[in-house]
Every structure is written in C-alpha cells, then in structure tokens.
Amino acid sequence: MTPVLLITGGSRGIGAATARLAAQVGYAVGLSYRQDAGAAADVVQGIEAAGGRALAVQADVGVEADVERLFSAVQDTLGPLSGLVNNAGTLERQGRVDELDAARLTRIMTTNVIGSFLCAGAAVRRMSTRYGGAGGVIVNVSSRAAVLGSGGEYVDYAASKGAVDTLTVGLAREVAAEGIRVCGVRPGVIETDIHALGGEPGRVARVAPGIPLGRGGTAEEVAQAIVWLLSPAASYVTGTLLDVSGGR
Numbered sequence: 001m002t003p004v005l006l007i008t009g010g011s012r013g014i015g016a017a018t019a020r021l022a023a024q025v026g027y028a029v030g031l032s033y034r035q036d037a038g039a040a041a042d043v044v045q046g047i048e049a050a051g052g053r054a055l056a057v058q059a060d061v062g063v064e065a066d067v068e069r070l071f072s073a074v075q076d077t078l079g080p081l082s083g084l085v086n087n088a089g090t091l092e093r094q095g096r097v098d099e100l101d102a103a104r105l106t107r108i109m110t111t112n113v114i115g116s117f118l119c120a121g122a123a124v125r126r127m128s129t130r131y132g133g134a135g136g137v138i139v140n141v142s143s144r145a146a147v148l149g150s151g152g153e154y155v156d157y158a159a160s161k162g163a164v165d166t167l168t169v170g171l172a173r174e175v176a177a178e179g180i181r182v183c184g185v186r187p188g189v190i191e192t193d194i195h196a197l198g199g200e201p202g203r204v205a206r207v208a209p210g211i212p213l214g215r216g217g218t219a220e221e222v223a224q225a226i227v228w229l230l231s232p233a234a235s236y237v238t239g240t241l242l243d244v245s246g247g248r
Ligand code: NAP
Pocket: 008, 009, 010, 011, 012, 013, 014, 015, 032, 033, 034, 035, 036, 037, 039, 059, 060, 061, 062, 087, 088, 089, 090, 111, 115, 141, 142, 143, 144, 145, 186, 187, 188, 189, 190, 191, 192, 193, 194, 195
C-alpha cells in the first residue's frame, strides 16, 4: 500500500521541497497551506505530472477545526496516514523583546506551538496502535534558533521552536510503545521566502559568511534529512533533533 504523508505548510519553501522529494520516493502527499492556493496547486501539479498522488488543503494549523478537517480530507482522499511533517511556521518583523506585544506573541505561538501540538495530536489519533492505527512517524520542523535564541531578530520565534523541541522529546517518549517515532530537524539559515517576513529578504547573504560551511542551505537539503527520518532507514531513531545547519 502507498504510504500517506501529510506536510503542513507544504506549498512553499522547505515544505514544498519535502513534498516533492517524498512523492519521488513513493509517498502519496497531502499538503496544507494557509493562503497561497496557487503555490499549493503548483506543488500538486508537479507531483501529479511526475506520476505521483497529491492533495492540497487550505487549513490554518492554529485553528482546531481546520486541523481536523485537514486530516480527515487527507485520509478520505489518499488513505490511512503513515507520517506527518509538522512544518508550517512563521515569524514576524525583526525587533527586540521589549518591542513585542501580546497580539504578536499570540500569533507566533498559535501557529508555531499550538499548531504543532494540534497536528501532532491529530496524527497520533490516526496512527497510534492505541487507536487501532498501524504506527507511523512524525517529524517536527524546529530551528537552530531554538538553541541560538535569535537575539535582536525574533526571540519569540526562537522560543516557539524551543517548545517544538520539547514537544519532540516528550511526545517521542509518550508514543514510542504505540508504533510512532517522533523526531525533529533544526534547519539553520535556509534560502526561502520566510526571511522576507522578518523584513530582510537578503538575510541569508548577510549571515552566510558566519556559517562554518560558508553558505545558506537549500530547502532540498533540509527535505533530504526529513525524508530520511521518515524512512525505515531511521527505524531506531526517535526523540532525536537533527541539526541541518551547515555547522551553525
Ligand atoms: P516559507 O517559505 O515562508 O513557507 C511557509 C509555509 O508554511 C507556507 O506553505 C505557508 O503557507 C505555511 N504556513 C504559514 N503559516 C501557516 C499556518 N498558520 N497554517 C498553515 N500553513 C501555514 O517558510 P520555510 O522557510 O519553508 O519554513 C518552513 C519551516 O521551517 C517553518 O517551521 C520555519 O520556522 C522552519 N525553518 C526555516 C528556516 C529558514 O531559514 N528558512 C530555518 C529554520 C527553520 P502560505 O504560503 O499559504 O502562507
């Protein structure tokens, strides 16, 4: 049976690269997006043109009803879920902690933390042997920011990724005996549109000289790590946070 993978935020950047690679290695891919329907349709079209199966669903990961609708749509169309990539994430304009208000903090935590928890829970209810499922894998997309803190840029974002790391470690232990592995990747500075949200589209070029490997990473390089963690080749890996950061 074709394994079914759900990737949140699979319409652009790291999520889109992961969707394409996962489809190449044989997954049917459900991908969610928040607003850019055109980008999501492009990813689906590319996968289908290469002979794969994909479905795009509009769903905000921070809205509980959207998450349930997303998981149901993917299972109803593609079949029983065998993997989740908790990838949807966001950040806002660079600034200092003393400039942050509660509204912004709520937006960041709602997408990055609550969204990751809601999707992880929905996946466990479908994959865990406790619920009659066949097991599966969850890969959470965190960030090296969780460790480095992003001072002067977006400590709120970094802290939200710290929470994602804790989710990874805790959930891995919680569901290990139920057929589910839970891992995380911590990308470093990767060439995607996300940096424009911080107000600095050219951030990768500015930061690159300070990265030990001397450059930013690509979404495809992060996708390789995610797809490996999803695969049976990583069958004894759980609760692990894999840095994909060029040494940063
Ligand atoms: P991106 O290019 O900005 O893409 C973000 C994706 O997430 C888009 O598909 C977007 O959909 C979706 N999304 C955002 N908010 C959402 C929400 N509330 N509900 C559902 N979907 C939502 O970002 P990226 O760089 O690929 O980042 C992907 C993940 O990697 C994020 O978790 C990010 O924190 C993490 N990461 C990125 C870097 C980096 O340097 N790029 C480094 C470390 C970690 P729409 O287009 O429809 O809005």
